[in-house]
């Protein structure tokens with residue numbers, strides 16, 4: 156009947172499960188999700204989605220959703236109304252600010268939330284409290300990639316569009332399990348490899364699906380990618396294969412850079428990486444012979460002591476071979492969360508305002524002081540990692556975390572849990588009572604993407620709108636409203652009625668987004684930054700120039716940092732990463748029945764050699780112990796891994812959580828945890 160049809164509606168949204176940024180229509184009836192329907196006009200995915208985008212949404216109606224604010228009482232929580240929770244926050248924030256100063260408060264925003272929400276979170280920290288202690292979880296994954304690109308080409312984002320990857324002659328994937336972590340993007344690579352004769356080279360510890368498909372697969376020792384990448388670049392230069400014209404016209408620092416490559420001979424690279432010389436030469440030849448090269452990389456590169464330097468080495472290789480500024484070439488750091496790019500774009504970084512302008516720059520501060528009508532601090536704040544240390548040494552007293560499962564996803568989590576227990580006051584805002592929320596004094600119920608409006612920016616710098624599908628459940632609210640209410644309880648007087656007004660304000664202050672308006676993003680319309688005031692966007696970066704004063708890129712010399720050393724008894728190398736079906740710590744996907752029935756639990760991948768040596772079978776339960784903690788997991792024997800390298804998916808939030816094993820050591824340039832540098836000893840707990 157007509158009445159029945161009237162209740163069925165379709166709404167466009169953007170997936171929140173990875174940085175590819177698939178968009179699609181969601182058909183609903185009441186609060187029931189009928190189907191997810193991708194549309195041809197969706198720029199990142201067209202008619203495709205992966206299993207998470209298609210089926211991963213029933214958590215929205217989970218009975219476990221938070222629907223009221225909670226206030227701690229002893230070891231438990233009691234429900235409270237919003238006014239009581241907000242007044243308590245006002246009292247505690249004000250007390251800490253007056254007693255210990257604004258830098259005793261710290262703020263962490265989520266790279267799953269919208270751009271507008273990240274903008275407001277940093278505006279709250281900077282403009283209302285007066286501290287730059289603001290960060291987001293790209294600190295855990297992609298900040299080193301951003302650093303490597305800032306150093307060399309000036310913008311920290313994918314240099315082209317996802318669809319341009321199809322035009323590359325060669326795709327080189329380093330430390331990225333693309334088919335499981337960025338499924339729809341991987342499909343494009345698989346297609347052009349199969350149908351268009353595109354060459355595919357993969358470097359990884361683990362022989363995952365892309366590795367199996369590749370024309371050449373190398374397995375360098377953990378943490379040695381910079382060495383073979385530099386050897387490839389040196390070989391290309393020595394052979395006279397560098398793009399001399401491109402370097403002469405568009406690149407600075409060639410001479411010093413060539414000097415810095417001296418140690419990276421083929422002999423040295425073979426010795427350090429364990430990759431045969433002939434394979435490293437084969438890669439150099441492939442780059443030389445290809446019409447153009449795209450390099451895709453992810454956490455296998457970034458989560459190391461030298462993560463920024465390896466990202467820099469990748470960009471250096473692209474510069475030397477003229478692989479920037481044309482379609483089918485360039486750098487593709489693959490962003491993990493849906494809005495890793497946007498969270499950083501919108502200034503949730505301790506040293507940068509929105510659009511990456513520096514907090515130390517007097518002119519930039521003056522612009523924001525005028526725009527916001529406040530006085531701002533010129534002192535860069537603490538990043539996530541430094542916040543944890545700041546709590547331990549008594550400088551940070553109060554913390555406000557929005558949508559971030561820091562108690563599970565930070566490294567060395569025993570150390571993080573001890574820090575949370577030391578806080579004077581802790582506010583956590585989330586859709587579920589996460590592990591992090593269990594440490595909080597006040598828990599605020601937030602609304603997920605289906606229940607709010609806003610924009611996300613995907614891995615290819617593409618800004619896309621999401622539309623509200625459902626009303627917020629119970630008394631939960633969109634994050635932007637909650638932040639505004641906290642700010643207003645502290646006297647800020649903000650009056651945003653819709654996220655479009657937040658974007659308008661942000662765009663008026665940040666040149667990178669100058670021409671972004673909600674009208675220009677209507678429906679499936681999108682923009683890729685930088686966006687000029689007239690709305691002209693930039694699908695392909697660096698066509699004419701690089702964003703430095705002289706318009707030229709910079710080759711940036713880097714040297715290899717040895718991975719962390721462990722005592723001899725820690726003899727097992729523990730690699731870790733995602734599973735296709737689950738998302739991170741599993742807070743969303745584990746509540747989705749459609750998904751848990753397909754991939755029930757976590758397991759440890761063990762090589763046949765190691766299984767034989769230690770007497771392990773499929774299902775044997777082992778304990779892995781590092782100097783920082785231990786995990787208990789069943790084994791799965793597979794030749795995807797080799798020797799004493801094991802693989803632990805990072806999607807467990809119980810006894811198998813990888814971050815009980817990881818250390819507090821981090822990338823030396825960005826403090827991104829060295830998650831991938833884990834060694835442990837293994838003991839059998841239970842045979843099958």
Ligand code: SF4
Nearest residue numbers: 170172173177205208
């Ligand atoms: Fe969502 Fe990423 Fe899957 Fe696309 S590829 S549907 S963005 S998880």
